[in-house]
Amino acid sequence: MSLLDLASKRHSPRAFDGSALTWEDLANGFEAARLSSSSYNNQPWRFVVALRGEEGFDALLNTAVDANHTWMKDAGAIVGVMSSTVLEKTGETDHAALLGVGMAVGAMELAFTEAGLASMQAGGFDRAAFRALLDLPDHLLPVSLLAVGRLPEGHVPGAKTRKSLSDIAFRVGDDIR
Numbered sequence: 001m002s003l004l005d006l007a008s009k010r011h012s013p014r015a016f017d018g019s020a021l022t023w024e025d026l027a028n029g030f031e032a033a034r035l036s037s038s039s040y041n042n043q044p045w046r047f048v049v050a051l052r053g054e055e056g057f058d059a060l061l062n063t064a065v066d067a068n069h070t071w072m073k074d075a076g077a078i079v080g081v082m083s084s085t086v087l088e089k090t091g092e093t094d095h096a097a098l099l100g101v102g103m104a105v106g107a108m109e110l111a112f113t114e115a116g117l118a119s120m121q122a123g124g125f126d127r128a129a130f131r132a133l134l135d136l137p138d139h140l141l142p143v144s145l146l147a148v149g150r151l152p153e154g155h156v157p158g159a160k161t162r163k164s165l166s167d168i169a170f171r172v173g174d175d176i177r
């Protein structure tokens, strides 16, 4: 499948079939994230993985806000996404860290799509509870919960609502909004 086909197919399903996933199911997604580029090659992404059936699954799930808990409970795995805010080479702030993490997660989601899985990010979760659960050091920022799983039978993806190209790509001198 071409990259554009994968990007069109990937969607946020808000529904999973409740089956469990294994590390092997997730392997290509993590490899795609690992190979992603980042400022100073700092590789700011950190992931905590809980497979369905593991104790950590409910612990991560319970940090989700109610509206996300409703569909996330049927995921096959939940990946907690974090960002390191420190440039390892200098000890200074990595101002591009979130962009790097986003690129890694984007690659991961396309690899999951290619593997026939569905995934969905959720920024709606209790960051303080997540931090406390994992006893995170200060330089690690909770970013999102990424639910991964298989789609329920008969699932129909919703239509993609997007801005047009002219709303997002400009020339110098344009009235950029």
Ligand SMILES: Cc1cc2nc3c(=O)[nH]c(=O)nc-3n(C[C@H](O)[C@H](O)[C@H](O)COP(=O)(O)O)c2cc1C
Residues within 6 Å of the ligand: 010, 011, 012, 013, 068, 121, 122, 123, 124, 125, 144, 160
């Ligand atoms: C970083 C991030 C956080 C998101 N957080 C939530 C969320 O908390 N709850 C939710 O229902 N959807 C969440 N979404 C899903 C978006 O609403 C969805 O990606 C967007 O509507 C586009 O739809 P699509 O992913 O199906 O193409 C999030 C997406 C991203 C990338």
